[in-house]
Amino acid sequence: MSTYVSRFCDGDKDQKDLLGGKGANLAEMTNLDLPVPPGFTITTQACRAYMRDGHVPPELRVEVTLAVREIEDALGRRLGDFHEPLLVSVRSGAKFSMPGMMETVLNIGLNDASVKGLTEFSGDERFAWDSYRRLIQMFGKTVLGIDGDLFAEALDERKTAVGARSDVDLTAQDLRILVHTFKEIVVEQTGREFPQHPREQLDMAIEAVLDSWNTDRARLYRRRERIPHDLGTAVNVVSMVFGNLGETSGTGVCFTRDPATGESGVYGDYLPNAQGEDVVAGIRNTLPLSELELLDPVSYDALRQAMRRLETHYRDLCDIEFTIENGKLWLLQTRVGKRTAAAAFRIATALVDESLLTMDEAITRCSGDRLSQLLFPRFDPAAAKQLLTRAMPASPGAAVGEIVLDNAQALERTAAGARVVLVRRETNPDDLQGMIVADGVLTARGGKTSHAAVVARGMGTCAVVGAEELDVDVARGEVRVRGQVLRAGDTIAIDGATGEVFRGEVPVVDSPVMVYVADGLDAGLAAATDDEARALVTSVDRVLRHADAVRRMQVRTNADTAEDARRARDRGAQGVGLCRTEHQFLGERRTYVERLVLADDDASRQAALDALLPLQREDFVALLDAMDGLPTTIRLIDPPLHEFLPDRTELAVRVATAKEPDPQDVALLAAVERMHEQNPMLGLRGVRLGLVLPGLFAVQVRAVAEATVQLRAAGRDPRPEIMVPLVGSVRELQLVREEAERVLAEVGAESGTTLELPIGCMIELPRAALTAHRIAEEADFFSFGTNDLTQTTWGFSRDDVERAFFADYLQNGVLTISPFDTLDADGVGALVRAGAAGGRATKPGLHLGVCGEHGGDPESIHFFDQVGLDYVSCSPFRVPIARLEAGRAAV
Ligand code: PEP
Ligand code: MG
Known part of the structure; x- marks a missing residue:
């Protein structure tokens, strides 16, 4: 029994781990009695042994001998034979296709003697010498490491010398001379003759292909494609057949x-x-x-x-x-x-129509990633583009517009009918208005979970963030990048799928699949301009409807406004999994939170709270109305304070440089200094703020309750759920719950209704996950906040880390992908498992969801399905993707 060699007749298509993709499929075809030239596969196990030991395992030589002899016997030809030589190719073939990244050597077995045999056997002297020169050229470059240009130049010289326009014009005699020249190059460059022994050629070629697994370009490719470095490649040794033996070939x-x-x-x-x-x-x-x-x-x-x-x-x-x-x-x-993504959907449904697949199988052939490629408008690939810089693609899409540098410009230009891209150093809550009207957002700072990115994704607005080469100079109204100066009003284009930023207009093409998911089948079909597009829309519809029919998990959305909620509902959302109430205080309303946080006596605090109530009630009426009849999880406020307070440095400068500082500024600065935190993300947020600032949560709960009463009175069916953020201890939840129940009872009594709204919490701190059995005593549901859970489990600041050192970590293999994009199943996932198990140990039917960004990530969705969550919640735009992936996870 061979350890390192598998004959084609012994393998099959499911052995890709061992035989690589190419070897497994060659074996499968051999077993189907299809005409495959005889050969064998050196397994990935041999490559792993080679990488581990630094030399080819000794058994491999013996196994190769046996396998080569079998081929020789089957074909009646021998390696190196004078009359009928066997030639073989040596080809790499890893489990996952790595096109062009590794090496191949053809025509192994040719030497000064067998080239004559090949002439005899093929009856074509030119062909034989051409094959020999190809071998020396390929072997010289790939196996002996000689600069390929030396061979190419010698070839060109020969062509010039004889007046040949292309390779095929060279005669047998020319090629014979070229072989001689090539052999001289080998001697000059390596100090030894081109190996004449076919077996030596074969062994050296095998080793070179094994080595090619670890070239820089192969490693880089694997990093990008997330292919593990320790898989190793298989090597296929296949008898050569020739397509260049004349017109019948x-x-x-x-x-x-x-x-x-x-x-x-x-x-x-x-x-x-x-x-x-x-x-x-x-x-x-x-x-x-x-x-x-x-x-x-x-x-x-x-x-x-x-x-x-x-x-x-x-x-x-x-x-x-x-x-x-x-x-x-x-x-x-x-x-x-x-x-292509379109073909993936169309082929899947076509194979169902041809009765070759079931619908369950068809949906596994279409992925959420593929679907998202069909949804976004994109830049016309054929258009000429002028690249300015590259940064992080944070929210997909393609946006073209005039540069605007602040809200005022954004509003003014869009009111005048312009399309705009908001360009900022970073965004803060004040920029929301600008973000809403802009087609795209570009920032010089921040990562994928930065404020700009999260908000943009939520709104389905294209965003590119962390473009460090950008120097945004608002005062001068210009943006400088790589020596170029762009002014407000100049046109730029940003690609939220690739992170590219272009200068000038780039044409955008619309997607009928997008129209379909937003407005339904008829609208999608109407937006399709040809039969192919119509067939695609129909295929996507069939796939999504089937995914909906089979999935176990529900799909909710993260929506802060009625408009987002409506949009998500149109796309199939079955509820709101997260309404971030702090987002309702971005922009102009920020001062309400500021006033509340900075209030230093009861009277001013109460005034601030009183001002909040009607605003929040209005927000919730609109949201609950949009989600009528569907569960709507409203999270009590969780503002990282730095996002809601004036910038400390700016304020300090203003006070210091003013001739007569504004007393209000002075007071504000003192308050901001008092509240300043070194790590605001680990600071006075979420439930902590609610417990420290009396009345804040109560006012929000009252607003939810009053909105519910109001809608019920109007004959509607609001289904709010109240969620407490950043809980780490059951006592925190207990305190909030007591207060919330008191408020609900009060409003119930005032209105003569019963208000038994579910009260639950986020599980977004390791301690919460680890003590979930206790926390569940006070919770009607859990929602995993995997953004903060990732941040706190790894100890990575979610705002800084992508910029700070992820590039290095991706480079050196500590990470293969950002854990903020795809859930780290081993680490953060273990806490999700523990939290789910703990919660259900106390309450077997406890409703569980996830509302971190991972709720819209395909790979993470499969994990959540395994763990047994009841729903995932994601941005409105990702809802169809999550529907499909939840379906795929279930079949
Ligand atoms: C989370 O932490 O995963 C979450 C959903 O909350 P936020 O992103 O608002 O902190
Ligand atoms: Mg959170």
Whole structure:
């Protein structure tokens, strides 16, 4: 039994871990009796042993010998033979496709003797010498590490010397001379001859392919694609077949259906009398696959049958590389083919219509990430663009507009009909008005969970944050970036999917799928401009409806305003999972909170509270009305104080530089100094503020209660739930609960109704998760606040960390993705599990949800489903994505 080598006839498609994607599929095709050239796969286990020990395991040499001899016997050819030489290719093939990142060496087995055998066997001297020079060139560069330009230059010189326009014009004699020159380059560069022994060539090529797993570019690619570094690559050793033996030979690539649209049919390219490399290099123009039918109907039929067989077997779009050698078809590779987001949906439903998939399977073929790609307006990919800088993509979309630098400009220009992009150093609550009217937000500071990012995502406004190269000079009305100066009024374009910032106008294209999720099927179909777009809208609708039918978890939304709530409801939200009431005090209303926080006697505090009540009641009436009949979780205020107080430095400067400081400023500065915190995110927030500032929570609960009474009186069905933030101890919740119940009873008595509203809390501190069994005694529900839970579990400041050192952590592999984007299942996830288990140990039916940003992240949604949460809550824009992912998690 082999440890490190697997013959194609021994493996199958499910062994990608061991055989890599290419090897597993070659094995599968071999077992389907499809024509695959004989070969074997050196397993990823060998690569891992090689990486661990620094040398190839000794057993591998023996196993390779046995496997090569089997190929030789099967084909009746031998490596290095004078008459009928066997040549092999040595190809990398990892579990996850890493296109072009690792190495391949073709034509192993050619040397000064076997090149004559190849001439004899193929009857084509030119072909034989061309194959030999390709081997030395590829081997020299890949295995011996010689600068590839040296070979390319020698090739060019030869062409010039004989007046050849392209490689194919070189004769056998020219190529023989070139082989000689190439061999000299090898001696000059390495101090030794090009290895003539085929087995030495093979061993060196295998080692070079194993090494290519760890090249810089491969590592970089894996980091970006989140592929673990310790998987290792497999190496496929395959007997060579030749598509360049004349007009009855050729090579091509085909797809079983259109990878761009999903349409079924014959798609692909064919190049007669050529090798695979020629297709990739684009040296000659390919023919459409349909022309093969005229050139070689027998091979064409064989290929069509193989395509049908593979698509039926994989029940998915396959792409296939093939070669025809003297009229005989060989399949060199197949895989489930890459496709566009649109094709993913269309292929899934088409396969259902062809009775090849069930709807349950179809939804697993479409992901939330794919859906989100279909929702956002985007920049026309064909348009010319002038890149200014790159930063963090914080809220997707594509926005083009005039630069505005503050609220006043934003309001003025949009009132005049302009589209604007709000550009700020960072945003603070005062910028809300500007953010609302702007098409996009660009900041020089801040991370993905910074205020600007969270608010923009909530509103579905495109945002790019942390563009550190931007120097935003509001006083001079300009923005400087990389030596360029842009003024307010100049046009810029920001791409919330890539983080790119462009100068000038870039055309944006609309998405009918977006119209569909917002306004329904008829509107989506009407917005589609052609049959393909209509077919896509229909496919997305079928997939989403099925996801809704099968999912266990509900999907709610994070919405602070009636408008957001309505928008989310249109997109399928089944309630509000989080209304951040502090967001209702952004902008002009900020002073209400400021007055309350800074009040230094009971009378002024009461005045501030009295002023809050009607505003909040109005907010809640609107929100509950928009969510009529659906649960609406209203969170008591959780303002990190620094976001609501005037900037300490600015105020200090104003006081210090004024000839006669304004006494109000002086008093304010003293108060701000008093309240100043080094770590406001760990400071007087949430329940702590509620317990320290008497009357604050009570006024909010009263507003909820009065809004409920008012709506009930109007025949509506409001379903508010009151949620307490940042609880760490059951006692905190108990105190708030007592106060809330007292207020509810009071309002109930005043209005003659019963108000038994659910009161629950957020689980967003490690202590809360760890003592959840106690906290559950006082809670009617829990909602996991995974933003703060991530912040406090890792001890990462959510506002600073992406800027501060995430880049390094992603680089050195401590993190593979930001834990603020995708839940850290091992660490933060363990606390979510503990919190859920603790809560349900005390109250088995305890309702559990999540309202951190992770509630809209596909991978995290699967985790929450496993843990048994009842719902996820996410920004309105992400609701359809969460519906789909919750469905996928359930099947
Ligand atoms: C959280 O911490 O996950 C949460 C939802 O609350 P916020 O983001 O408002 O702190
Ligand atoms: Mg929080």
